[in-house]
Amino acid sequence: MSHQNLLVELFVEELPPKALKKLGEVFASQLCAQLRQLGLASSDSVSTPFASPRRLAAHITHVAAKAADTAVQQKLMPVSVGLDADGLATPALLKKLQALGADVSDPVFAVAALRKAPDGKAEALFYDSQMTGATLDVGLQHALLAALAQLPIPKMMSYQLETDCELPGWSSVNFVRPAHGLLALHGSTVVPVKVLGLSSGQQTQGHRFEAHKSPVQVDHADDYAATLLRDGAVIASFG
Known part of the structure; x- marks a missing residue:
């Protein structure tokens, strides 16, 4: 059974500063907890939260491509x-x-x-x-939706989707701020999941003005923080 480290990032518009640290911690802990329940993460898996003004992300170690039967x-x-x-x-x-x-x-x-x-x-x-044990794409889809539902969001926003929805320009979703990108990597492999009208990939955005590249491509889950710093001029860790 293949085990790799997992990286999930939700790229959004500016998050509430006072809630940012807590949002990052809960996103990572809930995502890891949900994957453990599905048998995709183990008790030894370690979750590392990332949170900057325009992103929430989690790095989780030792995640299986498929849970055991x-x-x-x-x-x-x-x-x-x-x-x-x-x-x-x-x-x-x-x-x-x-x-x-x-x-x-x-x-x-x-x-x-x-x-x-x-x-x-x-x-x-x-x-x-x-x-039969859950595959990572199915399990992460469930875990991601459950983790977002548990976020301590001070106030929800409602906004319209432009693509990948039933009625572009009319279909609405609710989240703390409009989301514009979803990154999901199991090692170097993109995990196909969808949330808030977004499909996962391996690209994100760096600093609005200081980024050296746009978009920023992350080739491996373990390279996330270093790649953002090098190419995006962003320190992903809240601390």
Whole structure:
């Protein structure tokens, strides 16, 4: 399983100065927490927040390209409800198995694959399966939306999107300030995610007047701060 460091940056218009430090800290911590819940980041993963007047970013170490599959044990129903007197599956059991995505084309085989165990009151039927781990693009999309929803935004703005929306010029989104760029790199690979009408890439903007390049291209997640300083004349760290 491939592990790399992850960098996510949201490039925005000037953020409220008094809220900037807290916004950066919460963005990074929530993003890391969400990725941990999905099994994409580990307990050893370290999140580093970045916050400057026009950006919120997070660098997270040891992030997997795909979470490990996990074993799932689901209690179905009591044996007395799921099996008839001959030990065959009842319609209720077959319906439950179908809802879980199990193959019930051969009911006898489907019953044989189940496990019987006491549940404290009576003997019950249990269905064991494997849950496929989330891929990073799907997991980061979820984590990013959840992290943005947790930001301690003092006052929301509503603004219209011009591209990548249902009604350009009319479709609206809400955020602390209008967002203009989204950077998402897993190592040197762009993670395809979308938020606030933006699609991810590996470019950002530096200082309005002092930047040596425009746009600033970040080739690797670990090069973010150094590249911004060298090409964009921006110190990304709030501290």
